[in-house]
Each structure stands twice: as C-alpha cells, then as structure tokens.
Amino acid sequence: MHVTIRLFARLRDLVGCGELEREAPPGSTVGAVWNGLVADYPAIAPYADSMSCAVNAEYARMTDPLADGDEVAFLPPVSGG
Amino acid sequence: MSASPTAITADVLDITALVRIVEASGIGAVTTFLGLVRDHNQGRRVLHLVYEAYEPLAERALSRIVDESRAKWPSVTLAIHHRIGRLTIGDASVAIAAASPHRADSFAACRYAIERIKQIVPIWKHEFFEGGDVWIEGATADPDDQAAREAAMRLACT
Numbered sequence: 001m002h003v004t005i006r007l008f009a010r011l012r013d014l015v016g017c018g019e020l021e022r023e024a025p026p027g028s029t030v031g032a033v034w035n036g037l038v039a040d041y042p043a044i045a046p047y048a049d050s051m052s053c054a055v056n057a058e059y060a061r062m063t064d065p066l067a068d069g070d071e072v073a074f075l076p077p078v079s080g081g
Numbered sequence: 082m083s084a085s086p087t088a089i090t091a092d093v094l095d096i097t098a099l100v101r102i103v104e105a106s107g108i109g110a111v112t113t114f115l116g117l118v119r120d121h122n123q124g125r126r127v128l129h130l131v132y133e134a135y136e137p138l139a140e141r142a143l144s145r146i147v148d149e150s151r152a153k154w155p156s157v158t159l160a161i162h163h164r165i166g167r168l169t170i171g172d173a174s175v176a177i178a179a180a181s182p183h184r185a186d187s188f189a190a191c192r193y194a195i196e197r198i199k200q201i202v203p204i205w206k207h208e209f210f211e212g213g214d215v216w217i218e219g220a221t222a223d224p225d226d227q228a229a230r231e232a233a234m235r236l237a238c239t
Contacts, residue, residue, distance in 0.1 A: 008135055009205035010216035052222040054203075057137035059224055073135055073203075079217040080132070080139075080163060080204030081116050081175055081195060 001026050001068035003033060009076045011051070014043045024066065030055060031062035033072055050077050086160040087143035089134050089204075094162050094176040103158040103180035110184035112191040116175040118168045122217075125210035132165040132174060135203040139163070142202040145224060149197065150179075150190045153234070157181040157190040163204060174206075193237035200229050 005020040012018040015037070024033055030053050038045045053060050054073040066072065082095050086102055096113050103111060118130050143161050150159050158180045168174055175198060179191040198204075201224045206217045223229065 006135065008203065009133060009207070010218070013216070050218070050221050052203075054135070054138050057135070057141065059138070059222070073138070075135065075203050075222060076205065076216070077218040077220055078199070078201070078203055078222045079206045079219040080134075080202045081199045 001028070001066070003028075003066055003069075004071045005033065005037065006071060006073040008073070011044055011047060011074055011076050015041050026068075027065050029062065030060055030064050030066060030072055033066065034062065034074065037074075047074070047076060051075055052078075083162065086158075087140060087147060088162045089136050089139045089143070089165055090162055091164065091166045094164050094173040096173070096176050096178065099160045099162060099176050099178040100180075102160040103178045105158060105180065107182055108158075108180045109182045110187045111178055111180045112184070112187040113179075114175075114177040114191050114195055115173045116195065118170050118172045118174060120170045122208060122210070125208070125212075127170065128209045128211065129167060129169045130174070130209070131167050131207040132163075133205050133207065134163070134165045136165075138203050142222075142224070143198075145201070146194055146197045149230070150193060153193070154181065154186045154190045156183075157186050159190055159194060161194055161198070163198065163202065165204065189237045193233055196233035196236050197230070200226075200233060
C-alpha cells in the first residue's frame with residue numbers, strides 16, 4: 001500500500017523535505033512507517049520519545065494500523081502561542 | 082480576517098473583529114488575550130519568528146479547545162485565531178476572545194484556551210536570533226493526556 005508522510009519543523013529540516021511517498025506492507029502501523037523512516041534518516045531517531053503522530057489530520061497512536069492512501073504526519077513537540 | 086471562531090491564518094490578527102465574533106445578547110464580560118512576539122528569549126536577542134502549522138489538524142485542535150471550554154463553562158463563547166508565517170517583534174501571534182455573562186468565567190476560559198494551545202495545537206515557532214536560528218519545541222501534543230488538561234484547568238481556575 002501507498003502512504004504519504006508529512007514532516008514538520010525540525011523533523012522536516014533533518015530529513016530535508018516535508019513530504020515523502022512510501023510503499024508499506026498492508027496493515028503496517030504508524031510505528032512501522034516511522035521505523036522505516038528512521039532507517040533512512042537516523043538523525044531523527046531521538047524524536048521517538050517526544051513526538052506525536054497523526055493519520056489523515058487526526059491525532060493517532062504509533063500502534064494504529066494504516067490503510068492505502070493514508071497521510072501520516074510526525075509532529076515534534078509543539079510551540080504555538 | 083476570518084469570521085470563523087477558530088482560524089489558522091497568515092493575516093494580521095484583529096482582536097476587535099474577534100470580540101465581534103463572540104459578542105451576543107446577555108453578555109456582560111469579554112476577556113481578550115493577545116500573544117506577542119517578544120524581542121528576547123532565553124538570553125537571545127530575537128530578530129523574528131516564522132510560525133508553521135499542520136493546518137488541518139491545527140484547525141481541529143482549536144475546535145477541540147472550544148469544545149472543551151464549552152463543556153466546562155457552557156455560558157462562555159470563545160474565539161481563537163492563530164497566525165502563521167513570518168512575524169516580527171511586537172506582532173500578535175495568537176488572539177483569543179472569551180465572552181460570558183459574568184467576568185469570572187470569561188477570564189478562566191481565556192486562560193484555559195492559551196494553556197491548551199501551547200499543549201495540543203500543532204504549530205511550531207522557528208526563532209531567528211542574533212547569531213543563529215532554532216526550532217522551539219515545547220509540549221508533546223496529546224489531546225488525551227488528562228494530566229496536561231488538568232494542569233491547564235488549574236492555571237485557569239487559580
């Protein structure tokens with residue numbers, strides 16, 4: 001299946017772009033997609049402990065399964081206001 | 082200037098317009114809050130900020146804050162606009178207006194809203210200061226974190 005990955009703020013800077021397309025096995029979780037990304041970009045690994053994630057612009061959990069066409073976002077700690 | 086009670090916008094914020102959004106018959110108090118870009122942060126001389134948002138989720142998070150406020154203070158009408166893009170010193174980054182029949186609830190809801198914005202809205206500030214730049218990272222966003230929500234409520238109600 002096909003997923004779109006969205007990255008923001010320093011996570012985007014570390015990877016070098018804000019949007020990536022990835023193929024993943026059916027039923028892959030958000031966490032599995034993250035682990036694949038970390039394999040390609042080891043510098044982002046420390047964010048596993050502090051970031052949030054979202055699927056199709058709704059907050060999600062790393063254990064949530066994905067469907068074909070989903071947009072997965074990885075969000076560093078927020079600093080609005 | 083959006084007429085919606087919640088907005089993520091690149092436009093200059095207009096607190097008077099926000100007050101008009103929350104005004105209604107029966108209102109006896111409006112509390113407003115403006116967050117401004119400060120010229121210093123942690124010993125650094127700040128030059129400007131660039132705010133970035135995951136916009137669709139940020140809009141939903143603002144709506145969630147309005148819903149949470151309504152559950153706690155049913156008589157309060159709340160409006161929240163957050164600006165994104167490049168802001169210079171003194172620019173307003175966030176504007177909140179809370180209207181209610183009596184002042185206690187409007188003050189509390191306004192404070193609750195800004196605390197929750199800092200906890201759960203996916204917006205980031207990129208600080209450009211004399212000598213460099215840094216992404217500011219605050220709270221790990223988790224709307225279901227009850228401890229964070231209670232902390233915001235304590236600040237609102239003390």
